[in-house]
């Protein structure tokens with residue numbers, strides 16, 4: 053998509069001198085403000101909040117400030133290439149929609165809206181195990197557009213195997229296993245607001261439609277939702293997992309397997325040793341370990357260990373185009389966009405998510421060009437300087 057950024061920029065300026073009164077925000081902080089206006093305390097803080105005192109959320113943002121772009125001049129940047137290749141597929145840009153559960157608490161269309169918006173933008177959508185809508189419905193809403201499935205490894209191995217089988221059958225092309233959430237973290241705002249969406253039956257769409265999950269219940273979730281929710285709460289997380297369990301997953305799927313939540317270089321080494329296909333450097337948007345290092349801080353060391361043998365992706369703190377450029381320059385092949393999409397969803401459903409993704413892509417394209425780079429695959433550390 054040559055000059056994508058300039059086209060979007062031009063279309064936004066084109067409404068001069070009478071801007072569309074329905075116009076959506078462009079500024080990230082204004083999207084968040086809009087979400088705050090339309091959501092009740094419970095859902096808003098569920099999305100916006102983090103673990104404990106939110107020091108990891110702060111570290112995520114600060115980590116980007118430590119790196120500065122050093123633009124180069126006169127480098128023929130009129131025709132740019134945003135595409136990336138992963139596992140034999142070519143994607144339009146290095147942006148992906150992060151796996152995010154329980155989107156029904158943010159907008160009535162929930163995951164269907166964000167999946168459709170991602171499809172329109174050619175952004176791969178990563179369906180969460182904890183989606184309110186079942187994975188098959190989300191896949192159907194996306195047609196042939198690229199989609200991956202995020203696995204929460206259930207305590208019941210039959211459920212885990214069933215999720216993977218369903219994901220394959222419904223057209224997902226990779227499995228993202230999230231390792232950093234064997235249990236929900238200590239989230240102060242959710243405890244204060246007494247708000248946990250699953251307890252009111254949100255975010256369980258994949259479980260309540262799963263034959264393996266339902267076979268363990270004495271009554272169907274429709275007849276006795278309270279017991280089904282209790283069973284979900286008992287089996288959702290699996291703190292007993294070890295590296296040896298990766299073999300179980302490998303046995304159950306031929307799709308590429310990516311591990312999400314890698315921060316320590318030794319875990320990157322273990323990921324390689326256990327034959328996975330990719331890793332995602334992430335601290336879950338600061339929602340799990342309060343006091344953890346910023347995800348971008350962890351990225352260079354993980355890349356040093358991986359040495360390009362498998363792709364390294366990252367998330368946690370991506371807000372603007374320059375953030376994407378920095379993450380790619382430090383070795384990420386692609387980045388996952390989390391909260392910005394959810395603020396777009398809260399403010400304007402499908403259209404909101406689409407604009408958030410479109411604007412971030414445009415901003416990234418323009419920033420890359422102004423930095424003197426022509427293709428995302430050519431970005432490396434030479435475009436950055438670390439400020440002490």
Ligand SMILES: Cc1cc2nc3c(=O)[nH]c(=O)nc-3n(C[C@H](O)[C@H](O)[C@H](O)COP(=O)(O)O)c2cc1C
Nearest residue numbers: 099150151152153180230336337368369370390391
């Ligand atoms: C409301 C919410 C729900 C989330 N649900 C999931 C999930 O179901 N599975 C998962 O792997 N990550 C989940 N995440 C984490 C995101 O995938 C991603 O790691 C995080 O949002 C990135 O940080 P950022 O939002 O600050 O950019 C969730 C994040 C939020 C904000």
Ligand SMILES: O=C(O)C(=O)c1ccccc1
Nearest residue numbers: 153154182233255336339
């Ligand atoms: O809230 C989250 O961050 C999250 O990952 C999650 C965990 C369980 C169910 C849904 C979402």
